Amino acid sequence: MAVKGTEVDTVLNTLGGKGLYQQVHHLLIALTAFSAAFQLLDMIFIGRIIPHECSAPPNGTGITIAGVELSPSNYTVEYGQCNINIKYNTTSSINTEHKLPCIYGMTYTERKDASIVSEFDLVCERGALGDLPQTLLILGQAMGALVLPFFSDRYGRKPTNIISHFGMMVIGVATTFSNSYITFAILRLLMGIVQQGVVLTSATYCIEVYPTPYRRYVGVVGSVVWGICVVAMTPFGYFLRMESWRTQQLAFCSVSLYVIIEVIFLDESFRWLIANGKYDIALKNVKKAAKWNKIDVNMVVDKFNELIGRQTLIIPEPEKGDQLLLNEDETKPIEKIEKYSLLDILKRKKLALNTFILWYLWCTAALSYFGLFFTSSSLVGDKYLNFFLYALMEFPSGIIFFLIVDRFGRKKTLTTYYALCGTGMILATIIKVTSDSYAASICITVLSLVGKLGAGGAFGACFFYTPEIFPTNLRNVGLGSASIAARVGGMLGPFSRVLAQHISWGPGAIFGGCCLLATLLITILPETKGKELPQTMADVKLLYKKI
Numbered sequence: 020m021a022v023k024g025t026e027v028d029t030v031l032n033t034l035g036g037k038g039l040y041q042q043v044h045h046l047l048i049a050l051t052a053f054s055a056a057f058q059l060l061d062m063i064f065i066g067r068i069i070p071h072e073c074s075a076p077p078n079g080t081g082i083t084i085a086g087v088e089l090s091p092s093n094y095t096v097e098y099g100q101c102n103i104n105i106k107y108n109t110t111s112s113i114n115t116e117h118k119l120p121c122i123y124g125m126t127y128t129e130r131k132d133a134s135i136v137s138e139f140d141l142v143c144e145r146g147a148l149g150d151l152p153q154t155l156l157i158l159g160q161a162m163g164a165l166v167l168p169f170f171s172d173r174y175g176r177k178p179t180n181i182i183s184h185f186g187m188m189v190i191g192v193a194t195t196f197s198n199s200y201i202t203f204a205i206l207r208l209l210m211g212i213v214q215q216g217v218v219l220t221s222a223t224y225c226i227e228v229y230p231t232p233y234r235r236y237v238g239v240v241g242s243v244v245w246g247i248c249v250v251a252m253t254p255f256g257y258f259l260r261m262e263s264w265r266t267q268q269l270a271f272c273s274v275s276l277y278v279i280i281e282v283i284f285l286d287e288s289f290r291w292l293i294a295n296g297k298y299d300i301a302l303k304n305v306k307k308a309a310k311w312n313k314i315d316v317n318m319v320v321d322k323f324n325e326l327i328g329r330q331t332l333i334i335p336e337p338e339k340g341d342q343l344l345l346n347e348d349e350t351k352p353i354e355k356i357e358k359y360s361l362l363d364i365l366k367r368k369k370l371a372l373n374t375f376i377l378w379y380l381w382c383t384a385a386l387s388y389f390g391l392f393f394t395s396s397s398l399v400g401d402k403y404l405n406f407f408l409y410a411l412m413e414f415p416s417g418i419i420f421f422l423i424v425d426r427f428g429r430k431k432t433l434t435t436y437y438a439l440c441g442t443g444m445i446l447a448t449i450i451k452v453t454s455d456s457y458a459a460s461i462c463i464t465v466l467s468l469v470g471k472l473g474a475g476g477a478f479g480a481c482f483f484y485t486p487e488i489f490p491t492n493l494r495n496v497g498l499g500s501a502s503i504a505a506r507v508g509g510m511l512g513p514f515s516r517v518l519a520q521h522i523s524w525g526p527g528a529i530f531g532g533c534c535l536l537a538t539l540l541i542t543i544l545p546e547t548k549g550k551e552l553p554q555t556m557a558d559v560k561l562l563y564k565k566i
Contacts, residue, residue, distance in 0.1 A: 026326050026554075027326065028230040028551050030305065030319070031229065032232075034308050034312055035314055038308070038314070040307065040308035040312050041228050041229055044224075044285065045237070047281060047285050048228075051277065051281070053248045053277065054184060054188075054275040055214055055217050056249055056252070057248065057271040058187060058214055059214060062156075063392060063393065063395075064252070064259075065134060065264040065268050066135050066264075068136055068149065069128060069134050070127070070129075071125050071126060072125070072126055073099060073102065073103045073121035073125065074098070074121065074124045074126045075126075082103065082119070101143035101144070102118050103121065105117040120143075125140055125142060132265065135152070147514075148200065150513045152203060152204050152207040153513040155205075156207040156210055157211060157385075157506045157512075157513075158208060159211020160211040160505075160509065161507075162212050163216055164499040164500070165500075165503055167183065167212075167215055171216075171219065171220045171223065172492055172495045175287050175288070175291055176220045176291055177285055179216055180216065180217055180224070180281065181281050182216070183214070183220070184278040184281065186209075186213035188275035190213065191210065191272025191275060193206055194206045194210070195269045215499070215502060219495055223288075226486045227288045227289070227290040227486075228288065231550065234552075235424045236421075238417070238424055238483040239417045239418070242417025242479045243413075243417045245413055246410065246412075246413025249413060252410070253403060255267070255271060256403065289301055305323050363556060370559070373488070373545065376544060378500070378504030380433070380537050380541070381485075381505035382504045382507050383437070383533040383534055384505065384508070385506065385509040386507075386508030386509070386512050387440050387473075387477070387508075387534060388471075388477075389509050389513060390511075392512075394516050398460075398463070409468065416473075416475045417479070419476060420476060420479060420483075424483070428546050428548040429487070430541055430546050433477065433484065436480055437473065437534045437538045438473070439469055439473030440469075440471075440472075440477060441534030441538065442469075443466045443467065443473060444467070444470040444527045445528070445532070446466050447466035447531075448527035448528045450463055450466070451527065474534075477534070477537075482498075484547065486498055486552070487550070487552060487553075488545065488553070490555050490559050491552070515529075547562065550562065
């Protein structure tokens with residue numbers, strides 16, 4: 020017989036719900052967001068577009084066409100961004116102009132290694148390659164979301180998180196020594212894979228550390244910590260803007276040294292330990308938590324033994340080597356541990372429909388979130404200030420979440436965020452189409468900030484809501500499948516700045532329309548407000564009227 024989520028909450032409530040132990044472990048895992056955020060968004064700085072133009076011929080020589088050097092007295096030349104424009108000094112109207120590619124290379128306004136764009140000449144006909152590494156990183160996230168949740172659900176949240184985090188540090192350092200574009204791109208793909216190992220296990224761990232009444236703290240703390248992480252990138256990028264992209268990358272990946280703290284202090288998720296029959300380790304952690312929270316150990320052990328269906332035989336501290344006994348002849352309880360796959364969700368029509376809706380919500384949130392960040396430099400004003408303002412929007416989104424998620428429920432919270440993003444971006448699009456004045460540009464910037472607030476909040480709310488509808492042994496797989504859907508939007512997001520160069524109002528119209536459609540689809544989803552985290556598939560069925 021499997022342990023129900025409500026019974027696990029009984030032990031967590033006995034420990035005080037949100038005592039010191041829970042808060043410390045929540046913070047320990049939440050701070051991994053620094054590594055995740057820095058490596059996810061650092062391309063905005065190390066891959067920024069540097070102003071450039073075609074280089075002139077070396078050593079003051081004339082321009083050579085078809086092996087013939089032109090006399091400077093016979094033409095005038097203009098060195099453009101992607102072409103050399105030659106105008107011949109002649110009275111004839113025939114062949115008076117000639118356009119050449121940048122046959123002598125590029126000249127940049129900053130040092131050659133200021134950005135990967137300038138170092139690898141990812142401009143003009145190679146311009147799309149500048150956004151490709153970010154797309155590959157997000158493709159890697161999809162691959163990681165497909166594979167790593169299996170290891171998290173099978174082998175534990177802690178080892179998967181720590182191994183992934185260590186991998187981020189190693190790959191981040193290796194990236195600084197990339198001597199070719201291909202090497203850089205491959206390392207970005209690998210970074211995306213391990214980054215998802217950190218993000219998904221962290222989100223699941225945070226949800227599992229608290230009983231039901233206190234889970235809203237996960238959302239607000241997650242938003243605040245993520246906001247701090249993104250805001251912290253601004254001084255990194257600004258004060259290192261005169262350094263090479265390699266120095267900036269090394270600085271961004273230095274925060275991954277935090278993995279050492281995780282190895283020393285982080286315990287495994289209590290819910291995962293119970294769901295997978297790791298009762299001895301779970302008991303050890305429960306006793307540790309009781310001491311930290313100043314709760315009577317015997318009382319907590321009693322609740323723990325009730326949870327796993329055995330009598331309390333340990334008073335007050337067991338000696339080393341003692342075992343929990345079901346009866347005098349048994350050393351382990353006989354209990355069937357339920358294992359699931361994603362098919363257990365998809366083969367049920369109602370659950371499958373809601374899972375597909377969640378995938379759309381994640382895809383839309385990612386498309387809007389990354390698209391807005393990568394187009395922030397196109398807004399009026401300083402690009403670093405715009406990035407900073409976008410990052411600040413993480414904080415009000417967290418405050419809104421805290422105020423409404425338990426008062427109005429998960430569905431209304433999701434609807435609020437998608438409505439904010441959709442409305443803000445549609446209005447910004449209308450203004451952009453109808454006016455090009457400076458005042459209109461300011462209004463567009465303000466409305467884009469509103470859209471960013473909604474997109475960031477929607478992303479955070481999805482992270483909070485999704486684990487609540489999957490059972491423990493499928494929770495990380497369910498979250499991973501949703502994350503894969505998000506990567507589709509995330510891969511398209513960086514290319515929004517390319518679209519904006521051709522259709523300035525295009526990105527806003529797409530973001531706004533997708534978000535408004537999301538508000539309609541949310542009405543189909545189940546409400547999880549006030550409900551225990553499902554431990555088994557039977558618990559999941561309780562969320563729905565019909566399966």
